[in-house]
Amino acid sequence: MIRKVKKEIRVIGFDDGTFKFKSRGDKVILVGVIMKGSSDVVGIVTRWITIDGLDVTDAIIDAINSSRFKDLRVVLLKGITYAGFNIVDVSRVFKETGLPVIVVVRKKPDIGAMESALRKHFDDYEVRIKLLRSAGKLVELIPGKLYYQAIGISYDKAAEVIQVTSRNSMVPEALRLAHMIASAVMCGESKKD
Structure with missing residues (x-):
């Protein structure tokens, strides 16, 4: 608990x-950057995840639990969908790492459109929709x-935490x-944040 x-x-x-987007089944890199606040990079971890797979949760948990970085306090995620519709089970990440999870997004997701796309393109859409819905209430920090x-x-x-680490x-x-x-690993150079 963070006091x-x-x-x-x-x-x-x-x-x-x-x-x-037409690379379903291929792999994409998942990068975890460990920092002290907003200034010092302490380390980096990587894993490979499957485009439109269901392995991102395991990859995040493994990257945290098997790393040498044992003084982590919070997991930050840039959304809950990675590598297409490889959806993070945020509750499981919290339970299996013991670390609180904060999901940060710039654009308010259209959950209805996402659910529609999942129903159209995935046989296991029920599992993925359940993960989307279980991620917690979305709160606006900076309007729009x-x-x-x-x-x-x-x-x-x-x-x-978001303010201190930005x-x-x-x-x-x-x-x-x-x-x-x-982005640099996948494209040869970094993309605009």
């Missing part, structure tokens, strides 16, 4: 690399610009860097 959000809170932020979900941490504390953009620095690194 006070310190300036140098240890977080790990995950994002995936760019991929082609930044939203978040919190699992295992209060929404007030989660907002503090420096060069609205998004926490660990997520911004994870995005840049993952």
Whole structure:
């Protein structure tokens, strides 16, 4: 439990690399950047996940639990869908790592459209829709610009963590860097955050 959000809170932020939508079954990199607050990069972990698979949750849990970084306090996710519709089970990440999870997104997702796409393109759409719906309430942090979900941490504390760990953009620095690194691995150079 986080009583006070310190300036140098240890977080790990995950994002995936760019991929082609017609590449179902191929692999894409998942990068986790470990930081102290918004300034010091402490380490990086990577895993490969399947485009439109269901292995991102296991990859995140393994990356955290098998890493040498044992002083982590919070998991930051840039959304809950990775590598297409490889959807994170945020409750399971919280339970199996013991770390609160904060999901950060810039655009409010259209859950109805996502569910429709899942029904149309996936035989296991019921499992994926259940994961989408179980991610927690979406809260607006910056009107029209930044939203978040919190699992295992209060929404007030989660907002503090987001603010303390952000420096060069609205998004926490660990997520911004994870995005840049993952894009560079997949495309040869980083993409705009």
